[in-house]
Amino acid sequence: MKSLAELQAIRDRMKNSVALREGTGDIRIVVGMATCGIAAGARPVLNTFVEEVEKQNLVGKATVTQTGCIGMCRFEPIVEVFEEGKDRVTYVKMDSEKAKRVVAEHIKGGRPVYEYTIGEAQK
Amino acid sequence: MIRSHVLICGGTGCTSSNSPAIRKKMEESLAAHGLAEEIKVVQTGCFGLCALGPIMIVYPEGVFYSRVTVDDVEEIVENHLLKGRVVDRLVYNEAAAGEEKHEVSSLADTGFYKTQLRVALRNCGVINPENIDEYIGVDGYQALGKVLTEMTPQEVIALMKASGLRGRGGAGFPTGLKWEFAAKNICDEKYVICNADEGDPGAFMDRSVLEGDPHSVLEAMTIAGYAIGAHHGYIYVRAEYPIAVKRLEIAIKQAREYGLLGKNIFDSGFDFDIDIRLGAGAFVCGEETALITSIEGNRGEPRNKPPFPANKGLFEKPTIINNVETLANIPQIINKGPEWFSSMGTETSKGTKVFALGGKITNTGLVEIPMGTTLREILFDIGGGIPGGKQFKAAQTGGPSGGCIPAKHLDTPIDYESLKAIGSMMGSGGLIVMDEDNCMVDVARFFLEFTVDESCGKCTPCRIGTRRLLEMLNNITEGKGTLEDLDKMEDLCHYIQKNAMCALGQTAPNPVLSTLKYFREEYEAHVVEKRCPAGVCKKLLSYEILADKCRGCTACARKCPVGAISGTVKQPHVIDKSKCVKCGVCMETCKFGAILKK
Ligand SMILES: Cc1cc2nc3c(=O)[nH]c(=O)nc-3n(C[C@H](O)[C@H](O)[C@H](O)COP(=O)(O)O)c2cc1C
Numbered sequence: 001m002k003s004l005a006e007l008q009a010i011r012d013r014m015k016n017s018v019a020l021r022e023g024t025g026d027i028r029i030v031v032g033m034a035t036c037g038i039a040a041g042a043r044p045v046l047n048t049f050v051e052e053v054e055k056q057n058l059v060g061k062a063t064v065t066q067t068g069c070i071g072m073c074r075f076e077p078i079v080e081v082f083e084e085g086k087d088r089v090t091y092v093k094m095d096s097e098k099a100k101r102v103v104a105e106h107i108k109g110g111r112p113v114y115e116y117t118i119g120e121a122q123k
Numbered sequence: 124m125i126r127s128h129v130l131i132c133g134g135t136g137c138t139s140s141n142s143p144a145i146r147k148k149m150e151e152s153l154a155a156h157g158l159a160e161e162i163k164v165v166q167t168g169c170f171g172l173c174a175l176g177p178i179m180i181v182y183p184e185g186v187f188y189s190r191v192t193v194d195d196v197e198e199i200v201e202n203h204l205l206k207g208r209v210v211d212r213l214v215y216n217e218a219a220a221g222e223e224k225h226e227v228s229s230l231a232d233t234g235f236y237k238t239q240l241r242v243a244l245r246n247c248g249v250i251n252p253e254n255i256d257e258y259i260g261v262d263g264y265q266a267l268g269k270v271l272t273e274m275t276p277q278e279v280i281a282l283m284k285a286s287g288l289r290g291r292g293g294a295g296f297p298t299g300l301k302w303e304f305a306a307k308n309i310c311d312e313k314y315v316i317c318n319a320d321e322g323d324p325g326a327f328m329d330r331s332v333l334e335g336d337p338h339s340v341l342e343a344m345t346i347a348g349y350a351i352g353a354h355h356g357y358i359y360v361r362a363e364y365p366i367a368v369k370r371l372e373i374a375i376k377q378a379r380e381y382g383l384l385g386k387n388i389f390d391s392g393f394d395f396d397i398d399i400r401l402g403a404g405a406f407v408c409g410e411e412t413a414l415i416t417s418i419e420g421n422r423g424e425p426r427n428k429p430p431f432p433a434n435k436g437l438f439e440k441p442t443i444i445n446n447v448e449t450l451a452n453i454p455q456i457i458n459k460g461p462e463w464f465s466s467m468g469t470e471t472s473k474g475t476k477v478f479a480l481g482g483k484i485t486n487t488g489l490v491e492i493p494m495g496t497t498l499r500e501i502l503f504d505i506g507g508g509i510p511g512g513k514q515f516k517a518a519q520t521g522g523p524s525g526g527c528i529p530a531k532h533l534d535t536p537i538d539y540e541s542l543k544a545i546g547s548m549m550g551s552g553g554l555i556v557m558d559e560d561n562c563m564v565d566v567a568r569f570f571l572e573f574t575v576d577e578s579c580g581k582c583t584p585c586r587i588g589t590r591r592l593l594e595m596l597n598n599i600t601e602g603k604g605t606l607e608d609l610d611k612m613e614d615l616c617h618y619i620q621k622n623a624m625c626a627l628g629q630t631a632p633n634p635v636l637s638t639l640k641y642f643r644e645e646y647e648a649h650v651v652e653k654r655c656p657a658g659v660c661k662k663l664l665s666y667e668i669l670a671d672k673c674r675g676c677t678a679c680a681r682k683c684p685v686g687a688i689s690g691t692v693k694q695p696h697v698i699d700k701s702k703c704v705k706c707g708v709c710m711e712t713c714k715f716g717a718i719l720k721k
Pocket of ligand 1: 410551
């Protein structure tokens with residue numbers, strides 16, 4: 001390594017990875033990963049969230065974690081988004097494509113994707 | 124894509140309680156569940172809460188598992204990592220899950236960590252010390268880059284002086300000033316030494332930094348080299364720290380591969396390299412002139428100062444010698460500025476200090492707090508207080524060179540000056556807690572025993588003086604002391620303080636003087652009443668069986684290792700005092716409270 005630029009390149013590459021350990025961002029994306037959730041396809045949903053958050057450079061802002069059974073198994077995979085000072089948003093019957101939209105519009109853009117939420121599903 | 128990090132402590136404490144096997148099992152189990160691509164296992168340095176090891180932290184949630192065993196790993200993988208169900212029974216109880224299961228309070232919310240301020244230990248337990256990229260990811264080597272490309276050596280020294288950083292190795296000498304002295308000496312060759320001897324029994328913060336964040340030390344040494352005009356550094360570390368030595372070797376190798384050590388660093392024209400020297404673990408070799416003598420290949424004995432190492436040090440060349448913890452602060456001082464650093468602490472002592480909590484304290488481990496924190500906060504808020512509802516008696520700071528601080532000084536804000544004023548010293552940050560069951564004469568005797576062993580023998584006041592002191596203390600604990608001895612001891616203490624050649628001897632009387640000052644009544648009980656109030660000094664103890672309580676069950680007689688107890692079944696037993704070795708086994712064995720210790 002001969003230049004500061006090379007050092008910065010390594011730092012930027014590592015930053016996201018280490019930021020995961022700095023604790024939780026302002027937004028928490030919680031994926032239901034009980035047996036029912038996994039059976040309904042929660043694993044790829046979880047992975048998509050992780051990938052998208054990283055791709056869109058949101059690691060410092062949003063944290064993806066998983067939780068057990070949320071209690072509404074017929075709606076799985078369920079994903080909930082918690083944000084300080086705001087109502088929680090519960091997304092149901094998620095898949096990878098929907099996850100991408102949630103990251104782009106809700107996490108990054110600040111506008112929940114209402115058509116995927118539990119309110120819509122129960123209408 | 125990684126969604127979770129599992130951090131497993133690889134410090135010396137957790138390693139000896141089997142953390143490497145836990146890590147191996149974790150990796151196997153993750154692979155078996157097809158999670159190896161999603162979850163990364165990271166071996167880190169010490170988290171500080173050694174009493175609860177082996178420790179594991181799962182991010183991003185920050186769930187803090189304590190006392191994990193190999194058998195727990197499968198459950199953590201299946202429940203937590205796969206299904207998101209935290210394994211409550213393993214969560215450190217203060218950090219236990221709240222009402223909602225995903226609302227597990229993180230490590231940072233526990234009493235142990237909340238009041239701490241981690242500067243020197245910032246990366247310990249956070250990054251993988253064997254991977255230079257992780258260090259770079261937390262802004263590692265940025266300070267070196269800035270120093271080499273934007274600052275002159277004079278500016279670096281001015282910045283260090285402005286920060287107010289003082290040495291963490293014991294003497295508390297201003298670091299910037301020390302560098303300035305060495306920089307002003309024009310010489311073809313100069314040296315930077317890192318003092319990683321850490322001989323103070325009970326202190327392990329330096330080991331922790333070397334094991335958890337070795338690159339911070341390498342980076343700081345290189346900065347020091349640039350500031351004073353040195354091209355070579357030595358790390359003097361005791362061979363008893365094998366994990367620290369191994370991680371340092373790996374770190375040096377990686378830094379060389381990246382060109383962060385070696386020739387023309389950052390294309391600045393500045394060359395610097397570092398070698399390791401192993402010490403055999405003598406306390407006196409931590410003293411800077413003895414350490415230098417040892418690196419030169421001679422028997423580790425101190426020499427008179429002046430000349431100070433900054434003028435004539437290693438191989439007679441200008442040398443700066445800094446402690447590990449001192450160095451670990453430096454990259455951040457450069458990155459965040461001297462004002463940031465000097466905003467923490469007290470008037471005369473800036474920044475933070477790491478203490479190794481040990482003895483009669485709930486949370487044994489490493490704590491880092493801003494200077495000016497009171498002993499009470501350290502022991503009771505962070506340390507969790509004295510276990511078993513016992514009464515606090517004294518805290519010993521500064522190890523064998525320090526003094527015992529009684530309860531009336533618990534609210535003293537800690538810094539270099541205030542500790543000295545109450546008869547102790549900062550030392551390297553050992554902090555040993557004593558409760559009502561500790562005999563202060565015995566404590567003083569214990570520390571003196573250590574200095575007598577470790578005295579190098581070069582000067583008479585230390586070699587003979589400490590031995591005479593120990594003899595008098597032994598007499599007192601055996602009931603053979605007189606009141607006159609107490610005065611004689613005090614005189615001898617002052618004599619040694621004034622006449623020993625190095626600080627080992629000069630400070631050796633501190634434990635005696637401070638206990639004489641604050642706990643004189645305990646000494647007097649030993650010499651006048653021939654009684655040890657805490658019930659520790661064996662020669663002054665006697666065990667008796669209370670005839671009215673003894674049921675004649677024979678349990679004690681069967682357990683007594685020397686056959687000192689006799690009696691017939693169902694009849695009160697008696698102890699033959701001439702045979703009794705006062706081991707106390709009978710008292711532990713008796714179910715009826717029939718044995719009395721006096
Ligand atoms: C008996 C004795 C033992 C010492 N042991 C150590 C030690 O283990 N580590 C250390 O850093 N300093 C130790 N010191 C202090 C060093 O002499 C020296 O002051 C220190 O390394 C300077 O670094 P600093 O200015 O960064 O604190 C010891 C001093 C004495 C008198």
